[in-house]
Amino acid sequence: MTRIAPTPSGYLHLGNAANFAANALLARRWGLDLLLRIDDLDRARFRPEYLQDIFDVLEWLGIAPTVGPRDPADFAAHWSQERRMPLYVAALETLRSRARAHVFACPCSRTELADGVHAHDCLNANISLSEAGVAWRINTRGTPLHASIPDFVVRKKNGRPSYQLACTVDDRHFGVTACARGEDLRDSTAAQAMVSDLLGYPKLAERIRFIHHPLLTVGGEKLSKSQGAAGVRDGGMSQEEIFAIAEGWIATP
Ligand SMILES: [Zn+2]
Structure with missing residues (x-):
């Protein structure tokens, strides 16, 4: 397909x-x-x-x-x-349980991240993924992706899945x-x-x-x-x- x-x-x-x-x-x-x-x-x-x-x-x-x-x-x-939201939510829970070392919570605003440095020291601060208003990001340090889409988002601050997450899940689903x-x-x-x-x-x-x-x-x-x-x-x-x-x-x- x-x-x-x-x-x-x-x-x-x-x-x-x-x-x-x-x-x-x-x-x-x-x-x-x-x-x-x-x-x-x-x-x-x-x-x-x-x-x-x-x-x-x-x-x-x-x-x-x-x-x-x-x-x-x-x-x-x-x-x-919207009909596949349960699939995306389940995938995010899988990331939380299976890939916790690669996922981190980030409350930074766009401005706070402008130079690529987390103003809230998110990589080390161990902020809970359950905290309200945080984005879930994938740590891209040490990968070639870090230069192009550093620490890309899988769950947005409003709790909804990102494009990268939904697209990955959908391609597998279909x-x-x-x-x-x-x-x-x-x-x-x-x-x-x-x-x-x-x-x-x-x-x-x-x-x-x-x-x-x-x-x-x-x-x-x-x-x-x-x-x-x-x-x-x-x-x-x-x-x-x-x-x-x-x-x-x-x-x-
Ligand atoms: Zn941050």
Whole structure:
């Protein structure tokens, strides 16, 4: 199984569309199921029109996922990440019990962490994970991840699972075996491999074949989600052009 995993926190752009196409091509090439997994943990930025946009873009591209929600109503009823919250909570408890040496509580604000040093001496202070208002972080010291995403969060200060935690759990839950994602997520993949190990899952690299593809640029500009409604359909590329780009991304090994 491969997956398309957008977030309904903005309108999609051509780069997202090309990523969808890459995963659809992988599914076809290797005879895999194609999962539509909409990552909606960020409720503050969620808007119904962004959710609808995901289905509209898939339809425009002619991509029909074989697993996942059929429409926004089906999504809300059965496929929202809120429905899998018990899985995430259980995984966090597993980290607490199984990987306590790697997880620490951190009450630092963004500003207090600005220079990468914990103002509350969190690594040594042995703050209880049960304390209110602390984030749970993974100690990345001594790993290559420390330069890119130091001490990444697995549980946010509001008690909710982080993207890295939920993504790791979801990929295992659904049995994902292949995934094309942007090269900007290379560090995320490494973080998820670490979480996977700490949870006692089989090695991520042996379960999932990741293809990290370049980010699509138009006229040298990186694309962002803020380009407004109908961003994909009015983006100046046909479906065929989008699939041709995606084909190039997955052509190499
Ligand atoms: Zn801290």
